[in-house]
Amino acid sequence: MSRTYISRHPLDDLLPLEPGIRAVDHLDIPRSSAIVSVMAMDGEEASVTAGLAASGVVSIRFTGPGELLAVSQSETPESLHRNLSLLLAETAYIVDQSDGRVVFRLSGPNVRRLLAKGIATDLHPAMFEIGASSNVLCGHISVNLARTGENEFELIVMRSFAVALFDDLKVMGREFDLSAGFSVRV
Amino acid sequence: MASLIHCPHCGVRPKEEFSIRGDASLVRPDPEASDEAWNDYVHIRSNPRGRYREHWQHGAGCRRWLVVERDTFTHEVFSVTDAAIVKREGSR
Numbered sequence A: 001m002s003r004t005y006i007s008r009h010p011l012d013d014l015l016p017l018e019p020g021i022r023a024v025d026h027l028d029i030p031r032s033s034a035i036v037s038v039m040a041m042d043g044e045e046a047s048v049t050a051g052l053a054a055s056g057v058v059s060i061r062f063t064g065p066g067e068l069l070a071v072s073q074s075e076t077p078e079s080l081h082r083n084l085s086l087l088l089a090e091t092a093y094i095v096d097q098s099d100g101r102v103v104f105r106l107s108g109p110n111v112r113r114l115l116a117k118g119i120a121t122d123l124h125p126a127m128f129e130i131g132a133s134s135n136v137l138c139g140h141i142s143v144n145l146a147r148t149g150e151n152e153f154e155l156i157v158m159r160s161f162a163v164a165l166f167d168d169l170k171v172m173g174r175e176f177d178l179s180a181g182f183s184v185r186v
Numbered sequence B: 001m002a003s004l005i006h007c008p009h010c011g012v013r014p015k016e017e018f019s020i021r022g023d024a025s026l027v028r029p030d031p032e033a034s035d036e037a038w039n040d041y042v043h044i045r046s047n048p049r050g051r052y053r054e055h056w057q058h059g060a061g062c063r064r065w066l067v068v069e070r071d072t073f074t075h076e077v078f079s080v081t082d083a084a085i086v087k088r089e090g091s092r
């Protein structure tokens, strides 16, 4: 018997299908993202970072020494995996994580105060610059946090923690009237 | 306990991001060593008041094993080094 698997977002039942009223502080959740992990071979860390930076098409998130996440909103998981596997064939191992991770995008004037409720790391604009990224603990959940704009942050979390992190972020954002919804498809 | 650890890869982090796995100065005995030597290695630990070297894993961050040298009495942290580097440089 053949079975058709349907791709479901873990927050499908928790978010309205239609975008609601957007507050100044907003949590935007892309329905799908292409994410691969990149692990540099021994001694190739610098050339992998340089190669990815030169390719310019993906956004790079630091997870550990020699380990990165590459994220793309425009490519499909298959094409991202194929392109990076070709680009870094001799220097890194590429593994698709797209179905295993969920991306949260926080934006608004109060996001630092919101995140400070769960994250102990210093997120002052001078300390955590645009483009910076790192794995941090948010409450009890390990997330990859990146600063993507002046007052914009992206959190990448394991799929199985997405609902718990969503609940936490809603509570953390209640005093700022945080709104939440899936990204509007372009 | 030392509450802020300066991870060489991630910067200053709260201790909640780490798991502590104990004494980093133990040396694994020879497989043929006596039962007493193995018993000491597996079960017997000192509980020093003062300077201590421990294995810490940055589980919620870079996931690397680190060697943290700290003072159990004053909570001062003297050094944090990636365990791979400690191993490469030989036992200090």
Ligand SMILES: [Zn+2]
Pocket: B007, B008, B009, B010, B011, B058, B061, B062, B063, B064
């Ligand atoms: Zn670390």
